[in-house]
Amino acid sequence: MKVSITVNGTGHDVDVEPRTLLVYFLREQLGLKGTNVGCDTTSCGACTVLLDGESVKSCTVLAVQADGSEVTTIEGLAGDGELHPVQQAFHENHALQCGYCTPGFVMASVSLLKENPSPSEEEIRLALEGNLCRCTGYHNILKAVQAAARAGA
Amino acid sequence: MIPAPFDYARAGSVDEAIELLGREDAKVIAGGHSLLPLLKLRFARPSLLVDIGRLDDLRYVREDGDRIAIGALSRHADLALDPVLAQGCGLLARTAGNVGDPQVRHRGTIGGSVAHADPASDLATVLLTIDADFVARGPDGDRTIAAADLFTGPFETSLGSQELLTEIRVPKVDGGRYLKHVRRQQDWATVAVAAARPNGDVRVGLAGMGPTPLRARAVEDAVAGGASPAEAAAHAAEGADPPSDVSGSSEYRAHLARVLTRQALEQI
Numbered sequence: 276m277k278v279s280i281t282v283n284g285t286g287h288d289v290d291v292e293p294r295t296l297l298v299y300f301l302r303e304q305l306g307l308k309g310t311n312v313g314c315d316t317t318s319c320g321a322c323t324v325l326l327d328g329e330s331v332k333s334c335t336v337l338a339v340q341a342d343g344s345e346v347t348t349i350e351g352l353a354g355d356g357e358l359h360p361v362q363q364a365f366h367e368n369h370a371l372q373c374g375y376c377t378p379g380f381v382m383a384s385v386s387l388l389k390e391n392p393s394p395s396e397e398e399i400r401l402a403l404e405g406n407l408c409r410c411t412g413y414h415n416i417l418k419a420v421q422a423a424a425r426a427g428a
Numbered sequence: 429m430i431p432a433p434f435d436y437a438r439a440g441s442v443d444e445a446i447e448l449l450g451r452e453d454a455k456v457i458a459g460g461h462s463l464l465p466l467l468k469l470r471f472a473r474p475s476l477l478v479d480i481g482r483l484d485d486l487r488y489v490r491e492d493g494d495r496i497a498i499g500a501l502s503r504h505a506d507l508a509l510d511p512v513l514a515q516g517c518g519l520l521a522r523t524a525g526n527v528g529d530p531q532v533r534h535r536g537t538i539g540g541s542v543a544h545a546d547p548a549s550d551l552a553t554v555l556l557t558i559d560a561d562f563v564a565r566g567p568d569g570d571r572t573i574a575a576a577d578l579f580t581g582p583f584e585t586s587l588g589s590q591e592l593l594t595e596i597r598v599p600k601v602d603g604g605r606y607l608k609h610v611r612r613q614q615d616w617a618t619v620a621v622a623a624a625r626p627n628g629d630v631r632v633g634l635a636g637m638g639p640t641p642l643r644a645r646a647v648e649d650a651v652a653g654g655a656s657p658a659e660a661a662a663h664a665a666e667g668a669d670p671p672s673d674v675s676g677s678s679e680y681r682a683h684l685a686r687v688l689t690r691q692a693l694e695q696i
């Protein structure tokens with residue numbers, strides 16, 4: 276069926292099968308491969324994107340449910356060659372190792388800082404409970420989010 | 429994982445949704461955070477998904493006499509921050525803020541959680557504990573269902589196939605506790621215990637202890653008879669038939685129920 280979805284500021288009027296998951300719409304129909312599929316079971320958060328400004332796991336949203344909505348993916352954060360402050364903070368604090376979970380962590384952090392610009396350490400840990408990292412661990416991710424908050428992300 | 433094919437229709441009104449649900453094997457989708465995982469595993473194979481996600485007039489929290497009325501499409505994230513709910517039934521607001529993780533709470537709805545009727549559901553257990561009422565609309569109009577009559581089995585409710593849950597009505601409750609034991613923060617409860625005094629009397633509910641959320645009647649009776657929290661909590665698993673699975677054995681769940689019940693009773 277026909278849907279109209281704005282992704283990173285660009286409108287797309289496209290045909291999708293009703294069973295198409297938002298993450299596959301982004302990756303396969305639009306070629307935006309920055310959003311990763313991890314567990315595919317709403318657990319790991321690797322596929323986190325912003326739907327109308329709020330973090331969601333795009334493996335558990337149908338593309339047809341996003342009809343008329345605005346989606347922001349990791350590709351939509353940086354502007355004019357400048358990293359988004361959260362991306363910059365992840366870079367400077369070495370908040371990643373293999374990088375597979377990173378787009379999801381960055382998007383979840385962007386959503387957190389929008390809702391709570393000055394989170395405590397505990398609030399950051401709880402806000403990122405829906406994202407799993409299997410290599411570098413969470414310490415530097417926490418530091419990166421704190422740095423991004425200080426930078427006014 | 430890709431769901432099996434289905435037709436899709438977005439309802440523009442509650443009445444249109446009810447009409448669409450007349451089709452055989454049609455299923456309601458709201459936030460989709462209970463249904464989509466089942467579709468992907470192909471445990472559910474509806475012929476038609478009726479999307480009620482844009483029925484914004486089902487998204488509200490308001491005082492209604494001595495009760496609080498909650499629109500079925502209210503999302504967990506909205507309930508967690510709602511000032512009316514925080515004031516009138518903080519236990520439910522806090523529990524909504526403890527469902528899943530932030531991404532799940534941005535999508536999941538209270539009506540969806542209730543209608544999905546997972547035996548380990550946080551919200552369903554609290555709603556059963558505080559004697560919530562549920563308003564459902566079908567082709568013949570509205571009817572009100574008491575919590576004790578709603579949950580009939582694992583993932584089963586007394587809602588008809590063409591009925592839509594539209595509103596949850598809860599009493600005003602001061603205090604109350606919901607203690608959840610999980611192996612990982614975002615997991616479903618292995619066991620959870622709700623305790624509150626909705627009308628002055630102590631009420632206790634259990635998640636993960638049987639085919640549906642349960643009331644711990646033996647505990648409630650013991651408290652009413654003057655038992656201490658420790659004495660009353662010893663009855664927490666009476667009449668329950670907790671499952672054994674990867675999260676814990678039946679015996680372990682019964683133990684957790686007793687420990688969490690004692691802690692919850694001590695804290696209300």
